[in-house]
Amino acid sequence: MTEVRDRIIQIIAEQAMLDPAQLKPEMSIQEIGxxxxxxxxxxxxxxxxxxxxxxxxxxxxxxxxxxxxxLGSIIAAVEKLVSEKA
Amino acid sequence: MxxxxxxxxxxxxxxxxxxxxxxxxxxxxxxRTLLGRVIMGRHANGMRRVAITGMGTINALGRDVRxxxxxxxxxxxxxxxxxxxxxxxxxxxxxxxxxDWEPETYFNRQQIVLYDKFTQFTLLAAREAVEQSGLVFExxxxxxxxxVLGTAAGGMNTWDENxxxxxxxxxxxxxxxxxxxxxxxxxxxxxxxEYGLLGPSFTVATxxxxxxxxxxxxxxxxxxxxxxxMLTGGSEAMLCFGGVKAWEGLRVxxxxxxxxxxxxxxxxxxxxGAGIFVFEDWEHAVARGADILAEVVGFSMSADAQDxxxxxxxxxxxxxxxxxxxAHMRPEEVGYINAHGTGxxxxxxxxxxxxxxxxxxxxxRLMISSTKSMxxxxxxxxxxxxxxxxxxxxxxxxxxxTIGYExxxxxxxxxxxxxxxxxxxxxxxxxxxxxxxxxxxxxxLRKV
Numbered sequence: 401m402t403e404v405r406d407r408i409i410q411i412i413a414e415q416a417m418l419d420p421a422q423l424k425p426e427m428s429i430q431e432i433g434x435x436x437x438x439x440x441x442x443x444x445x446x447x448x449x450x451x452x453x454x455x456x457x458x459x460x461x462x463x464x465x466x467x468x469x470x471l472g473s474i475i476a477a478v479e480k481l482v483s484e485k486a
Numbered sequence: 487m488x489x490x491x492x493x494x495x496x497x498x499x500x501x502x503x504x505x506x507x508x509x510x511x512x513x514x515x516x517x518r519t520l521l522g523r524v525i526m527g528r529h530a531n532g533m534r535r536v537a538i539t540g541m542g543t544i545n546a547l548g549r550d551v552r553x554x555x556x557x558x559x560x561x562x563x564x565x566x567x568x569x570x571x572x573x574x575x576x577x578x579x580x581x582x583x584x585x586d587w588e589p590e591t592y593f594n595r596q597q598i599v600l601y602d603k604f605t606q607f608t609l610l611a612a613r614e615a616v617e618q619s620g621l622v623f624e625x626x627x628x629x630x631x632x633x634v635l636g637t638a639a640g641g642m643n644t645w646d647e648n649x650x651x652x653x654x655x656x657x658x659x660x661x662x663x664x665x666x667x668x669x670x671x672x673x674x675x676x677x678x679x680e681y682g683l684l685g686p687s688f689t690v691a692t693x694x695x696x697x698x699x700x701x702x703x704x705x706x707x708x709x710x711x712x713x714x715x716m717l718t719g720g721s722e723a724m725l726c727f728g729g730v731k732a733w734e735g736l737r738v739x740x741x742x743x744x745x746x747x748x749x750x751x752x753x754x755x756x757x758x759g760a761g762i763f764v765f766e767d768w769e770h771a772v773a774r775g776a777d778i779l780a781e782v783v784g785f786s787m788s789a790d791a792q793d794x795x796x797x798x799x800x801x802x803x804x805x806x807x808x809x810x811x812x813a814h815m816r817p818e819e820v821g822y823i824n825a826h827g828t829g830x831x832x833x834x835x836x837x838x839x840x841x842x843x844x845x846x847x848x849x850x851r852l853m854i855s856s857t858k859s860m861x862x863x864x865x866x867x868x869x870x871x872x873x874x875x876x877x878x879x880x881x882x883x884x885x886x887x888t889i890g891y892e893x894x895x896x897x898x899x900x901x902x903x904x905x906x907x908x909x910x911x912x913x914x915x916x917x918x919x920x921x922x923x924x925x926x927x928x929x930x931l932r933k934v
């Protein structure tokens with residue numbers, strides 16, 4: 401799963417135009433500097449990268465099954481989706 | 487041209503103000519005979535005068551105004567073999583395409599992911615126009631300035647690419663920015679954001695007359711005082727498989743060349759690109775010592791209310807006549823008309839009949855050319871690129887030719903400036919646009 405984690409960090413870092421080393425799991429999407437449109441684009445990139453479908457609705461992100469409260473929670477949620485697919 | 491002007495600006499700003507003041511006086515004098523009275527930048531009826539203080543373009547002839555004017559002077563053809571995916575499946579394989587387009591040269595990755603090609607063209611042309619105008623939209627000016635643009639198809643490349651993704655490739659997911667990229671108002675919105683234009687802003691879609699309608703709206707907004715400055719013009723980027731395939735269906739496309747008014751003409755040829763202008767309140771432009779390129783003096787629009795594709799000579803004639811009335815311009819004053827001149831059998835003879843009726847004997851004395859023969863038909867962006875030819879005629883005394891002209895057509899018996907540009911002094915010009923759907927829009931300009 402480290403590989404999945406690294407690939408997610410790579411996607412998020414690219415979106416925020418940061419070095420992956422600057423990202424910490426406890427950081428929120430806002431702290432990383434990604435706006436709502438950037439978040440939707442990141443989720444699209446994650447879906448493409450892992451060939452999964454992320455249950456995320458931009459209208460009510462807090463109600464989604466997909467926890468986006470921090471980078472760490474996103475990584476955990478994606479890892480879960482990837483393992484379910486396998 | 488713009489680079490030279492830019493370089494000259496700081497050193498010559500004093501002299502330039504003086505020169506512009508002199509021009510205002512002569513223009514006022516000219517207008518006095520027509521309107522009775524013009525006080526500074528206002529007409530006697532209280533309407534404001536409208537100056538063009540910036541222009542920019544990208545099209546098959548060049549990526550700026552200087553190179554486009556050069557090509558028009560030389561009568562160079564920008565139409566050639568189309569180069570994009572699946573072109574081999576098309577019956578029509580030529581167009582006025584912007585060659586070797588690499589958006590990375592002008593935009594960063596975040597911008598490219600949001601900008602369809604029609605938006606990219608718009609922003610590039612606007613950079614040139616705004617830079618030339620020397621305007622900075624801060625404070626009050628930003629609040630009183632806006633954007634009105636024309637486009638027929640908006641983000642056609644984005645539609646095309648994503649339809650291919652879901653239909654042909656069978657994928658079930660598209661990029662989240664598909665909608666903000668393809669929407670017809672995307673270019674308008676990005677322009678407003680780029681320059682902080684907070685005033686009235688919108689996009690009009692009237693097929694081949696879109697740009698003329700947009701510029702007519704911008705003119706009326708500045709003239710009425712609803713805006714101080716309007717960025718206006720139009721853009722089109724329809725040269726992709728789906729865009730050309732759709733046009734093929736109508737069977738009005740030429741497979742070899744666009745030859746407006748020639749007896750041998752066999753159809754239109756599509757082009758792509760953008761033209762953007764800065765329309766500015768005359769008093770505002772004079773007060774800041776701006777170089778005024780031309781004055782917008784009249785506009786008319788109408789509907790044929792007849793047929794969805796066939797043009798009506800009466801509709802065209804009515805619009806031409808009303809544009810001159812709106813401009814307080816006598817027909818004998820018009821030295822040049824940039825024709826709609828699509829190179830189709832129907833348009834060219836209809837347009838010539840309309841001009842002949844509207845101008846009477848003077849129709850034989852004026853020049854009328856179609857620059858579509860060089861840059862192709864930019865559909866919703868075409869009027870904007872063609873307004874450049876009008877400004878070149880007024881400012882430089884060079885009339886852009888109708889190239890590809892082979893044989894006179896008795897139904898198009900006007901001086902169409904065949905094949906070679908001509909030097910001529912003209913003081914007043916018209917630009918015609920007669921769209922599918924019978925929607926007509928004609929703009930009138932005067933020399934400054």
